Amino acid sequence: xxxxxxxxxxxxxxxxxxxxxxxxxxxxxxxxxxxxxxxxxxxxxxxxxxxxxxxxxxxxxxxxxxxxxxxxxxxxxxxxxxxxxxxxxxxxxxxxxxxxxxxxxxxxxxxxxxxxxxxxxxxxxxxxxxxxxxxxxxxxxxxxxxxxxxxxxxxxxxxxxxxxxxxxxxxxxxxxxxxxxxxxxxxxxxxxxxxxxxxxxxxxxxxxxxxxxxxxxxxxxxxxxxxxxxxxxxxxxxxxxxxxxxxxxxxxxxxxxxxxxxxxxxxxxxxxxxxxxxxxxxxxxxxxxxxxxxxxxxxxxxxxxxxxxxxxxxxxxxxxxxxxxxxxxxxxxxxxxxxxxxxxxxxxxxxxxxxxxxxxxxxxxxxxxxxxxxxxxxxxxxxxxxxxxxxxxxxxxxxxxxxxxxxxxxxxxxx
Numbered sequence: 176x177x178x179x180x181x182x183x184x185x186x187x188x189x190x191x192x193x194x195x196x197x198x199x200x201x202x203x204x205x206x207x208x209x210x211x212x213x214x215x216x217x218x219x220x221x222x223x224x225x226x227x228x229x230x231x232x233x234x235x236x237x238x239x240x241x242x243x244x245x246x247x248x249x250x251x252x253x254x255x256x257x258x259x260x261x262x263x264x265x266x267x268x269x270x271x272x273x274x275x276x277x278x279x280x281x282x283x284x285x286x287x288x289x290x291x292x293x294x295x296x297x298x299x300x301x302x303x304x305x306x307x308x309x310x311x312x313x314x315x316x317x318x319x320x321x322x323x324x325x326x327x328x329x330x331x332x333x334x335x336x337x338x339x340x341x342x343x344x345x346x347x348x349x350x351x352x353x354x355x356x357x358x359x360x361x362x363x364x365x366x367x368x369x370x371x372x373x374x375x376x377x378x379x380x381x382x383x384x385x386x387x388x389x390x391x392x393x394x395x396x397x398x399x400x401x402x403x404x405x406x407x408x409x410x411x412x413x414x415x416x417x418x419x420x421x422x423x424x425x426x427x428x429x430x431x432x433x434x435x436x437x438x439x440x441x442x443x444x445x446x447x448x449x450x451x452x453x454x455x456x457x458x459x460x461x462x463x464x465x466x467x468x469x470x471x472x473x474x475x476x477x478x479x480x481x482x483x484x485x486x487x488x489x490x491x492x493x494x495x496x497x498x499x500x501x502x503x504x505x506x507x508x509x510x511x512x513x514x515x516x517x518x519x520x521x522x523x524x525x526x527x528x529x530x531x532x533x534x535x536x537x538x539x540x541x542x543x544x545x546x547x548x549x550x551x552x553x554x555x556x557x558x559x560x561x562x563x564x565x566x567x568x569x570x571x572x573x574x575x576x577x578x579x580x581x582x583x584x585x586x587x588x589x590x
Contacts, residue, residue, distance in 0.1 A: 195518035202549045203522040204336050204495035205366055205389035207539030209445075213392055216448040217441045224440055225433065233432030236443050239450045243368065243391075243458070244383055244401040246375040251425045252446075253398040254439040257365040257386035260398030261287050263420040264361050264382045267400075267410040269327060271295040276317055276358070277330040278302075278309035282337035282525040287330060287363060294415070299326070305527055307487040308335075308342035311350060318354040328359040328381075334367035336389075337525045339483070339497040339534065340490045341371070348379040359406060365389060368399075369453060370465045370494040370538040381406040387442065390465075390494065392449045392539045396442050465493035468537040468546050471575040472496040475550050475568035479557065484532050494538040495522070499531060504562050506533045512560040517552040543576050 201208050222229045240250045253259050269275065274297040277288050291298050301313045309331050318326065329351065331342045344362045351360060359381040364373055368383075369390025375383045380403065387397035402410075402422060410422050418424075419436065428435045453461050469492060476483055476498050484497035500506045507530055510521050522534030535553070537546055550569050557564045 197518075200517070200519035200545075200549060200552065202536050203520050204339075204534055204536035204538060206395050207389055207392060207536060208541070208545075209394060210392055210449070210452065210540045212452060213445045213448050217394075217445040219441060219444050222440050224438055229440065230432030232440075232443055232447065233429070233434070233438075236447050236450075237429055237432070239447060240399065241401075243450060243453065244375040244385075244399075245373060245377065246383075246401050248376065248404065249402055249407075249422075249426050249429070251400040251402065251422055251429075252434075252438075252443075253400075253420070253425075254396060254436065254442075255398035256388075256395050257363070257384065257398055258286075258290075259420075260365075260384045260386060260400055261290055261363065263398070263400050263417075263422070264384050265291060265294055265296070266415040266417040266420050267402075267422050268359055268361070268382060268406055268413060269294070269296055269409075270414045272297060273327040274299060274325045275328045275330055276301070276314065276326050278314070278342070279305075280307075280309055280332055280338065280340055280342060281305050281335035282527075283335060283363065283365070284332045285526065287332065291330065305338050306340065306484055308340050308490040309347070311346055314347060315350045315354070318350060318356045318358070321356065324357055326356070326358045328361050330361045331363070333362050333364040333373070334371060334492055334494050336366040336495065337497070337534075338485060338528070339492040339495045340485045340487070341367075341492050342490070344380055345374075345378045352379070359409060366494050366538065369461065371492075372462045375401045375403075379403075381409075387446065390538050391446070392452070393442060393445050396439050397446060462493070464541075465538060467576065468541060468543075469493040469496065471546060471572040472535055472537055472550065474575045475554070475572040477568075478571035479554070479564040479568040481564060484528060495534055495536045497522075497524070497528070497532050497534045499528075500533070501563055504560075505530050509533060509556065509560050509562060513552060513556040516556060516559060519549060519552045521553070547573065547576070 276299045278301040279285055280303050288298050301310050334341050361382045362380050363384045365386045366389045368385040383401040385399040387393035388395035424435050482499040485491055506524050510533055513519050513521055524532035550572050554569050
């Protein structure tokens with residue numbers, strides 16, 4: 176007997192009132208919605224990854240991804256999550272005992288610095304309250320005091336996915352340059368790339384770390400390292416043991432359009448199409464769309480009378496918005512109300528803000544109506560969950576979205 180597993184799962188533990196039709200609304204900040212066009216590209220016969228057809232695809236995607244990072248330098252593509260790309264950045268540029276400077280801006284910064292400690296790096300951690308970006312004044316202070324240049328790298332998270340707080344990489348680069356400090360600049364832009372302005376070369380980034388499952392509109396499974404000449408030189412001099420993650424081995428194979436390991440062939444098909452979609456829209460237009468959606472979402476939150484996790488307007492994220500619930504209200508219970516009643520997933524609060532906050536993802540394959548539907552579901556759920564709020568958030572967001580340059584009005588032709 177054949178069972179419909181999806182139907183069986185959806186019925187388990189649910190009353191008839193919570194059965195849903197239509198598509199599930201995925202409004203978490205990653206993995207994000209995968210466009211149908213990308214899904215169709217992934218749904219291809221498996222290609223011989225040592226054959227001539229794959230070499231063509233390999234050369235194409237390796238050239239294409241450089242344009243998204245805005246670099247002329249190599250971009251290494253791993254069959255991995257962003258965590259693998261973190262590890263690759265560390266083991267290629269840093270040796271055990273090296274000192275690094277980082278800031279605890281949220282859960283993902285915390286995990287990255289934990290990885291650095293696992294590799295026996297000497298980690299100088301600048302704490303924050305998780306409600307703003309990295310403390311630039313303290314970074315400046317530490318670098319200025321480091322006259323012997325013991326700090327080998329500054330590690331920052333561009334867009335902290337757990338808090339919706341941004342640290343602007345160019346501002347950190349300016350601090351390094353002002354202090355004439357030779358430390359490498361390593362930037363996690365896992366939820367920034369493809370959603371926010373990013374300039375690997377122009378901003379002087381040494382290693383940019385990203386993944387496929389957020390602004391790039393793909394399933395998880397591809398990790399990226401964009402690397403500067405300075406980072407490549409550091410990787411030749413460093414003593415960390417590595418094999419799978421070795422940049423130079425990958426780059427040597429990439430010259431023939433191949434990889435030294437079995438690549439995620441079908442995800443590379445999808446990557447090519449995802450990049451094509453972004454470039455058809457125009458990368459600057461993609462960034463502007465995310466900014467508008469971030470502004471509209473924050474307008475809704477303000478009108479509801481709720482509090483943003485991010486307390487610094489300069490650090491507001493275009494990619495997602497993290498929202499605090501009033502004291503005494505459980506954000507996980509609220510998310511369950513949203514899921515049960517409207518078949519919509521919101522991001523959970525993590526670590527220090529678990530149970531206190533929820534996250535609205537508005538990155539990747541999103542448009543105005545998708546965002547408005549999500550905000551409507553949240554506003555209705557606030558009422559159903561009896562969370563204290565003011566009505567009108569959806570209308571406030573609508574006003575922000577209507578504020579863009581309008582399309583020309585079509586005039587009726589009168590006979």
